[in-house]
Amino acid sequence: MLKLYNTLTRKKEIFRPTKDKKVGLYTCGPTVYNFQHIGNYRTYIFEDVLRRTLEENGYKVKHAMNVTDVGHLVSDADEGEDKIEKGAKREGKSVWEIAKFYTDDFLANLKKINVKKADVVAPATKNIKEQIILIQQLFKRGLAYETDKAIYFDVSKFKNYTKLSGQKLKEKIIGARDEVVVDPEKRNPQDFALWFKLVGRFKNHAMRWKSPWGAGFPGWHIECSAISAKYLGQPFDIHAGGIDHVNVHHTNEIAQSEGAFGKPLAKFWIHGEHLLVDNQKMAKSAGTFYTLADLEKKGFNPLVFRYLVLGTHYRSKLNFTWKSLEAAQNALNALTNNLQLTTNDKIKTQSANRNLTRLSLVKLEKKFLNAVNDDLNTPKALAMIWQLIKDNQIHPKDKKALLLKFDQVLGLGFDQIKPKKNQKIPPKIEKLVAEREKYRTNKQFIQSDRLRKQIERLGYTLEDTAAGPKVLRK
Ligand code: AMP
Ligand code: ZN
Numbered sequence: 001m002l003k004l005y006n007t008l009t010r011k012k013e014i015f016r017p018t019k020d021k022k023v024g025l026y027t028c029g030p031t032v033y034n035f036q037h038i039g040n041y042r043t044y045i046f047e048d049v050l051r052r053t054l055e056e057n058g059y060k061v062k063h064a065m066n067v068t069d070v071g072h073l074v075s076d077a078d079e080g081e082d083k084i085e086k087g088a089k090r091e092g093k094s095v096w097e098i099a100k101f102y103t104d105d106f107l108a109n110l111k112k113i114n115v116k117k118a119d120v121v122a123p124a125t126k127n128i129k130e131q132i133i134l135i136q137q138l139f140k141r142g143l144a145y146e147t148d149k150a151i152y153f154d155v156s157k158f159k160n161y162t163k164l165s166g167q168k169l170k171e172k173i174i175g176a177r178d179e180v181v182v183d184p185e186k187r188n189p190q191d192f193a194l195w196f197k198l199v200g201r202f203k204n205h206a207m208r209w210k211s212p213w214g215a216g217f218p219g220w221h222i223e224c225s226a227i228s229a230k231y232l233g234q235p236f237d238i239h240a241g242g243i244d245h246v247n248v249h250h251t252n253e254i255a256q257s258e259g260a261f262g263k264p265l266a267k268f269w270i271h272g273e274h275l276l277v278d279n280q281k282m283a284k285s286a287g288t289f290y291t292l293a294d295l296e297k298k299g300f301n302p303l304v305f306r307y308l309v310l311g312t313h314y315r316s317k318l319n320f321t322w323k324s325l326e327a328a329q330n331a332l333n334a335l336t337n338n339l340q341l342t343t344n345d346k347i348k349t350q351s352a353n354r355n356l357t358r359l360s361l362v363k364l365e366k367k368f369l370n371a372v373n374d375d376l377n378t379p380k381a382l383a384m385i386w387q388l389i390k391d392n393q394i395h396p397k398d399k400k401a402l403l404l405k406f407d408q409v410l411g412l413g414f415d416q417i418k419p420k421k422n423q424k425i426p427p428k429i430e431k432l433v434a435e436r437e438k439y440r441t442n443k444q445f446i447q448s449d450r451l452r453k454q455i456e457r458l459g460y461t462l463e464d465t466a467a468g469p470k471v472l473r474k
Pocket of ligand 1: 030039041042242245274276283
């Protein structure tokens, strides 16, 4: 039985899909004006574990995700510069080139951290018509109004506008007043833009489309309402994203979709906590962020980052340090070595024993499933992996089969681990190694180097360790 924490009800609930075994899952995608940082990727990893857990429970998941390639302004208050235009200016490229470059980089990185690609990856710019229709529907329902500058959603006309965050509307008003209200025709300070007209600072806006209100471009929130309805219908089962989206973006998505169609947008709202650095939210604006490429430059496999993320529950904050990444690397290396050994299958276990351990295998599998089904408790699930690895009674073949099954949910890439080649060293090589070691201890380095080269030419590598020379086939 799968239980998930629903932000909407503020409690863990049993998950039951609307349509028997089919699940509609929507996750907010990236804004493609710069590289995504590893904080962003923490969110995509948690969403991937959610998807894989649903699949493990036998559900057929349809996963849709938007790509914000237009109209995402620097401030949530619909003010400031368009981030994509800013990126284009910075890099001397067109807005379209910028969006394509960072979308491709994002998708390539998801692959590196084993995040399954969404069934639908929908750029906002390819779904403009749907956004316009949605805005027209909001006009019909009396929830939208037009000014000289833009089309806005009137939050005072929508009941329970802040139901997701639980914020008091009054608090939101105070917050909104702190920001400079640029449109004097706006009815309420917290009304948000659905469509921008090409006036004032947007006069030369590069991305523009025709609409019933003249040429312009959509506000940020409307794309998710339009794309989710198009591909998943309404209501769909689960909407997920980072916790920072609760107060503004998801609150506005709910207002738009539920306002337009008079029915819930999604049954479950699931939010992942932030990745921190120096105990502050990792954010591009703060300048304290790392990309996946930064990790790779330091020699870390991106899957090490995935392991690190899985070690903390998705609803807890996680402070990133290089030390913790190193610890994750050591742990993942140890797991990999173990898996290589079990794959090699040198250890012989009596078949009678194999039957005896079946029971512990079943128990472990149950414990693992209970852990992930308990609101995606990945730290506990990882502990089950270690329990399995350390159990010497279990036959290597059974171990491997179960580890691969666990990895369907955790996605650490165990299926890509190749067995180590047969490392039996021929007597001829062993003899050369021993001879070379004699020279080396006698400090006859010319002779010892000559023998090392000979060993290497014969296809072996030689490493001097504290425990003596270690020879491996290349
Ligand atoms: P953005 O490209 O800014 O729209 O963000 C993409 C996703 O990353 C969203 O779901 C955000 O909630 C999430 N996100 C942004 N910063 C962080 C962070 N420091 N830790 C975890 N998730 C984050
Ligand atoms: Zn969204």
